[in-house]
């Protein structure tokens with residue numbers, strides 16, 4: 001890491017005042033030729049997994065070999081995730097915005113020939129709208145991007161997160177300079193307060209109010225204070241925070257430095273989830289580079305303000321995303337939640353006032369300072385201002401990360417941005433709010449997506465997971481799945497959560513086997529209320545939500561399991577059978593060879609059969625059958 | 634002095650006291666399992682929950698940990714409170730059918746064993762953590778801890794071997810509410 | 824990987840003797856040896872001034888620490904929500920049959936450890952399985968089988 005900052009000559013450019021930052025930015029911009037073409041090869045986790053480094057390499061070599069004229073040799077830039085990983089690896093040409101998807105090294109030769117030398121798009125690499133069949137040439141015309149409002153994500157996909165000069169050229173750290181040049185801590189807090197910014201990590205508490213509480217507590221009891229960035233992102237099916245930390249780590253750092261200034265903190269921590277090694281790497285590089293430039297560490301921008309940030313990695317416990325558990329874990333204790341009050345703003349890390357915010361919350365702070373509280377409050381709806389990033393996954397055509405103004409309807413996100421459910425069905429439900437959120441049915445698709453509306457329909461905003469389900473998903477199974485997750489992640493300290501979730505899980509297990517009775521549904525309801533009321537922390541306190549919301553909106557599915565012993569989604573094993581449709585089966589023998597139970601018999605080129613007494617319902621035949629002859633009954 | 638009400642009765646307590654302490658002082662009964670006057674409260678069994686109304690919100694809190702507040706309205710036996718206690722005792726009596734203390738508590742709330750009753754009568758530990766806290770705070774030996782998490786949580790010694798730190802004083806035996814320590818003790822002491 | 828005191832010492836040298844470094848120190852030990860050997864465990868606790876019983880509580884609380892050696896290749900099958908809906912559970916079961924080992928355990932030849940994980944943040948590519956450092960995106964039982972053969976041959 002040291003080498004990187006040395007290579008970039010950052011130490012030599014240490015910024016001695018807020019004004020020096022502006023001058024440094026000018027010098028970076030002056031060095032750059034605004035007309036030079038840039039080819040962006042996405043290097044987010046998704047595209048890395050689908051081979052993007054090799055694409056970038058091949059591209060580099062092919063371009064060198066192509067003998068292009070010096071002034072048109074494009075610069076190749078590797079960036080964070082563009083949010084559209086299901087189409088990766090992505091290759092985008094600037095300044096035109098020509099957008100290629102699913103690019104592999106084999107495609108590079110044609111790209112160089114057709115696009116770089118002849119100036120034409122490679123048709124087959126363009127995005128095809130699944131609903132209209134139309135080929136779309138430019139990124140800004142793709143519906144997935146067209147309806148988004150990317151503010152927190154504004155730099156991601158444009159800057160190289162490992163080069164702070166990109167961030168600075170894009171306007172990074174200007175808000176910090178503005179704050180240090182002439183705002184009092186009080187003024188900073190007032191701006192955040194009037195912006196109406198609510199926490200993006202789950203609870204939705206007003207960030208400005210939290211800061212003010214902490215400051216008042218420091219005044220009452222002077223001494224060290226801390227700021228913490230919560231990047232534990234435990235909600236399964238969500239990757240907003242990961243994308244932000246990997247793609248624009250400086251946005252998080254800048255927000256935290258501003259927060260530290262407002263509170264008078266000298267030390268900050270970012271707690272990053274174990275499964276996110278790339279985020280740790282990019283944050284570490286960013287911290288190192290910011291230090292070298294004098295944006296972090298001693299005497300920041302020559303103003304006498306000292307503040308530094310340390311990264312802590314999680315060790316595999318969802319509950320450590322909960323603030324009191326996170327703090328315990330930072331102190332080297334077991335990650336068990338504690339009863340609040342006292343809240344961290346009063347007694348946090350080492351019993352000192354501590355502001356803990358989600359990393360996306362921190363990522364919002366610089367632009368609020370830059371553009372003003374009113375600008376921010378003007379977006380979204382009253383009580384839910386600004387934009388929110390959602391991870392739109394599951395049974396939807398355009399899977400990915402989307403940033404939209406608060407208050408947009410659920411239906412618009414799924415239908416317009418997500419392009420609807422594959423196969424043109426309606427979605428059955430959208431699960432929001434993470435494992436302890438709720439399932440919102442199609443009938444409520446006009447629900448505005450904001451903190452209060454989601455709570456009203458029995459779900460919650462949570463951290464921004466949005467999982468789309470269609471008719472092939474079973475809502476009883478989904479409820480059971482979330483309980484399984486939470487049971488596994490419960491710290492086990494308090495009885496309602498430790499034993500209660502296990503009991504709920506056992507009851508749901510009975511339903512998925514077609515056992516139980518309608519009275520059990522009432523029992524389950526009363527147990528759910530008991531767990532909500534009795535649990536120590538919000539993990540147990542919200543864990544019954546998936547069960548309660550599915551009973552509320554999908555009671556018919558519970559009844560189908562209990563009364564008719566059928567699973568409408570054809571998921572619950574005990575209630576389904578696999579069979580081969582003899583009219584579709586072409587006798588390829590693949591399924592018979594793959595079946596681990598030896599349950600499939602038949603001769604080559606003749607329809608096969610499944611012996612249901614041997615079948616273990618593993619679904620391998622269903623997965624491998626090309627003519628889709630395997631049916632679930 | 635802080636004045637507030639418990640079950641509509643005016644009571645007073647000192648700043649920093651918990652609801653449970655004030656209730657005990659005034660002879661108002663609240664059931665507990667993981668509480669013991671000799672160690673720090675822990676808030677795990679949740680049997681001591683009470684419903685509080687602070688003028689803004691009505692919610693359930695653990696009385697063994699919740700500090701008293703001026704004007705607070707506390708109900709120790711509301712329907713919500715009873716629902717929580719009944720379920721806690723239901724699950725405990727099913728999981729630990731061998732414990733006499735749990736059986737009696739359950740009976741007083743009209744709770745009987747259900748179809749989920751476990752057949753492991755020897756499993757008595759309810760993970761209240763009293764032994765661990767007593768060993769740490771009273772004895773200072775720190776021979777045991779609560780290891781693992783969730784449904785796999787257990788009272789354990791390091792590497793599950795007899796603990797060299799154990800001084801065999803028997804304090805844990807004394808505080809254990811269910812008798813589970815009787816079985817564990819020999820394995821801890823070695 | 825042999826457990827040498829030099830290696831343990833080298834790791835401990837990176838941490839000032841304060842309890843707050845407990846999790847980080849265990850992480851480095853786990854990364855070095857692929858498990859937390861008893862000697863290393865004791866050395867970490869003693870160095871940081873953490874009672875061993877408390878160290879035990881911490882080390883057993885977190886999913887990423889283990890007290891038995893893990894295989895050379897760690898397989899993590901994602902069971903996050905997106906992967907669950909796309910058949911993650913069937914993938915683990917398939918691997919359990921293929922490797923003849925239950926989830927959470929290591930094959931007899933110490934080649935593979937089969938684990939599950941609740942989301943690796945690549946949900947747009949569900950179902951996802953991570954083998955070592957490599958993400959297998961949009962995978963299925965057949966692709967996985969092939970990939971594991973390749974990995975085992977390396």
Ligand SMILES: Cc1cc2nc3c(=O)[nH]c(=O)nc-3n(C[C@H](O)[C@H](O)[C@H](O)COP(=O)(O)O)c2cc1C
Nearest residue numbers: 199200201230232233234321322323357358361538
């Ligand atoms: C079980 C549980 C898990 C949580 N996980 C996270 C998480 O992964 N990331 C996060 O930012 N907040 C998480 N939270 C919320 C935090 O406790 C806390 O409210 C948040 O970090 C505050 O920041 P915010 O106000 O900016 O959202 C979790 C809460 C609970 C109860």
Ligand code: SF4
Nearest residue numbers: 491493494497537540
């Ligand atoms: S509610 Fe669950 S996670 Fe929270 S303290 Fe209780 S057992 Fe632990």
Ligand code: FES
Nearest residue numbers: 044046047081085
């Ligand atoms: S990683 Fe490339 S679009 Fe997400």
Ligand code: FES
Nearest residue numbers: 667676678679697
């Ligand atoms: S006595 Fe209060 S939680 Fe157990």
Ligand code: FES
Nearest residue numbers: 901903906943946
């Ligand atoms: S759910 Fe599998 S990667 Fe997120």
